[in-house]
Amino acid sequence: MTTTNNSLGLYLHIPFCVKKCKYCDFLSFRCNESAMISEYAQALIEEMNLKSADWHYREVDSVYIGGGTPSLLSAWDIGRIMDSLRENFNVADDAEITIEANPATLSDEKLERYLRKGINRLSIGVQSFENHVLQILGRVHSKNDAFYNFQRARRAGFDNINVDIMFGIPGQNLKMWKDTIRETIFLRPSHISLYSLQIEEGTEFYDMIKNGEMEAPDEETDREMYHMALKMMQAVGYEHYEISNCALPGYRSRHNLKYWSYAEYLGMGLGASSFINGSRFSNYDSMYRYIKAIKEAKAPVDEKSIKNYSQREEMGIYAFTGLRKMAGIDLVDFRETFEMDFFDVFDKRILEKFKGRLVLKEDKLHLTEKGMDISNRIMAEFI
Numbered sequence: 280m281t282t283t284n285n286s287l288g289l290y291l292h293i294p295f296c297v298k299k300c301k302y303c304d305f306l307s308f309r310c311n312e313s314a315m316i317s318e319y320a321q322a323l324i325e326e327m328n329l330k331s332a333d334w335h336y337r338e339v340d341s342v343y344i345g346g347g348t349p350s351l352l353s354a355w356d357i358g359r360i361m362d363s364l365r366e367n368f369n370v371a372d373d374a375e376i377t378i379e380a381n382p383a384t385l386s387d388e389k390l391e392r393y394l395r396k397g398i399n400r401l402s403i404g405v406q407s408f409e410n411h412v413l414q415i416l417g418r419v420h421s422k423n424d425a426f427y428n429f430q431r432a433r434r435a436g437f438d439n440i441n442v443d444i445m446f447g448i449p450g451q452n453l454k455m456w457k458d459t460i461r462e463t464i465f466l467r468p469s470h471i472s473l474y475s476l477q478i479e480e481g482t483e484f485y486d487m488i489k490n491g492e493m494e495a496p497d498e499e500t501d502r503e504m505y506h507m508a509l510k511m512m513q514a515v516g517y518e519h520y521e522i523s524n525c526a527l528p529g530y531r532s533r534h535n536l537k538y539w540s541y542a543e544y545l546g547m548g549l550g551a552s553s554f555i556n557g558s559r560f561s562n563y564d565s566m567y568r569y570i571k572a573i574k575e576a577k578a579p580v581d582e583k584s585i586k587n588y589s590q591r592e593e594m595g596i597y598a599f600t601g602l603r604k605m606a607g608i609d610l611v612d613f614r615e616t617f618e619m620d621f622f623d624v625f626d627k628r629i630l631e632k633f634k635g636r637l638v639l640k641e642d643k644l645h646l647t648e649k650g651m652d653i654s655n656r657i658m659a660e661f662i
Contacts, residue, residue: 286340287555288537289368291323291360292548293349294566297383301417301487304479306550306564307347319549319566320356322573324363326547329578331367334545334555339368341534342376344398350380354392361396370397375533377402377441382428383420390435400532401432402441402472408462409455412448417483422462429466439530441470446508447501448476449484449493456504460511469530473508474523475501502652509648522603522651539600541616552584557593560585590617594624598661602654607645625661633657 295310296303310316342364349357357378364370377400378393393401405425407413413421432440442463446456463471476496478484487493509519517525521539524532537544546553550564561584563569572579588596594617601608610621617624621644630639636650637657646654 287337288341288534288544289339290544290546290551291344292551293346294549295351296348297419301483304482322570323548325573327363327367339370340374343534344378346379348381349378350384354389358392358396375400382424385428390432394436400439401437404443406445408459412451415450440468442468443472445474445476446504447496460508464515470526472524520605539603541597558587595662599658602646602658607643610642629660
């Protein structure tokens with residue numbers, strides 16, 4: 280069994296936020312103590328030193344600094360992290376290096392430092408261009424913050440900017456969503472990620488719905504919003520290349536494609552996940568245990584998280600993630616990866632079961648636009 284890309288992707292997790300959004304179930308928490316943030320940045324640098332011993336020889340062609348809100352870190356801390364990254368890993372000259380940002384936490388100083396330290400892709404969490412909807416979500420920025428900071432990033436020199444937007448939000452109607460799409464298209468980001476709100480246990484939204492304080496999003500409206508967005512984006516030149524992602528030609532996310540293309544990635548930071556050498560594992564999600572391990576010069580991997588799946592289970596993961604791409608699964612690549620034919624493993628009758636939604640064409644198995652509406656149901660067939 281081999282992965283489909285010899286280059287390695289690196290993920291660095293920054294768990295801090297100005298405040299926790301009402302829908303968020305990511306490993307993140309509110310923090311405004313600069314001393315704690317700097318201590319964490321130093322721990323992340325120490326983890327790079329530890330892990331580079333095993334992985335410094337692998338070329339790194341993508342780096343993703345996610346969170347949380349990485350732009351909450353000072354320009355100095357981000358600079359230290361980037362210096363350590365290049366000192367410890369074989370980062371390719373043309374590597375895609377992304378940092379996530381909240382519009383309320385950007386500044387000219389930070390943007391200038393990002394670019395100077397080699398960060399060449401910015402992912403801005405806008406979510407909506409309606410102030411009312413932003414308040415519902417618990418975001419700390421306004422519509423004007425989003426506009427101003429997008430333009431500020433362009434002026435600083437960023438030509439590769441992703442904008443995250445969200446639909447299916449309580450209180451959001453079709454007109455509000457259409458306006459958000461129009462505003463996004465007007466800015467002409469190189470990449471757009473559009474997410475349907477998912478109500479996850481442990482979030483404020485989950486408790487509000489459970490207590491009858493808020494209605495769950497309507498599925499029919501959710502799907503109408505999704506297809507409306509795709510139609511509007513494709514009409515102005517965006518390629519819909521993954522279920523939740525559109526890009527201008529040449530600007531697909533190299534790092535995220537690794538997750539959907541069975542490529543290897545190494546995660547560092549609190550709770551960060553990795554898939555490397557056929558093994559899947561995560562770091563401790565307890566800050567105390569993470570920092571303690573780093574201080575003891577030990578890799579902060581949670582032993583309980585280590586999973587070495589069977590080949591059949593890995594085939595299911597390959598199919599599940601691969602079907603997220605509009606290009607779908609390349610059956611030739613599947614054969615080269617697992618040394619077995621796809622339909623010797625999976626029942627070919629699935630094509631009839633999901634006729635018009637799942638299509639096989641020239642060694643490519645992919646979802647149609649209708650299939651996207653029930654993608655989870657179809658992909659679950661392969662697990």
